[in-house]
Amino acid sequence: MNIRNRYFFQDQRMDYFKSFSKAWCLDYLLLSEQYFLRRYLSALRAEEYYTFESPNKLMRLFYLRRKNLLGRKLGFFISAGCFEEDLKVYHYGSIIVHPKAKIGKHCTIHGNCCIGTKGGNSEGYPVIGDHVDIGQGAQILGGITIANNVRIGAGAIVTKSILEEGVTVVGIPARILQ
Structure with a gap:
């Protein structure tokens, strides 16, 4: 596993579902609370990756905006x-x-x-x-x-x-x- 994947998925106690599995599809269609929490944490970790591990201004700003939009919804x-x-x-x-x-x-x-x-x-x-x-x-x-x-x-x-x-x-x- 490369450092990018390890950095993105380090919040192991959050329930991340395999893409396109039944649980993932239900979560995506119903837009559950946990769905938005997982997306927020993924955006936060991506912003941290592009800020500290592999500096990239454009990607950092992209994930910063995504995190802030989700953060406004979640508080x-x-x-x-x-x-x-x-x-x-x-x-x-x-x-x-x-x-x-x-x-x-x-x-x-x-x-x-x-x-x-x-x-x-x-x-x-x-x-x-x-x-x-x-x-x-x-x-x-x-x-x-x-x-x-x-x-x-x-x-x-x-x-x-x-x-x-x-x-x-x-x-x-x-x-x-x-």
């Missing part, structure tokens, strides 16, 4: 290079990620999430580890660090670093669940 604003490999998005609806935020491998993100600064003169951007599950409506704000294998509960607002691995954080402001 997503995710810049190229924020997420490492194997991103899983469960739902559409207002996912906003600051362009300088860094999120690790195998991240799961649900709808209505915000990963960004606290506003004003920003004091930094979130750095999120590997295998992090971000629940519905969660917000991760400021120059904080989140360790690996952390689960962030639905509606949690994380404003302080979570340095302990494998914990669950919930609440406003987010606290480690004991």
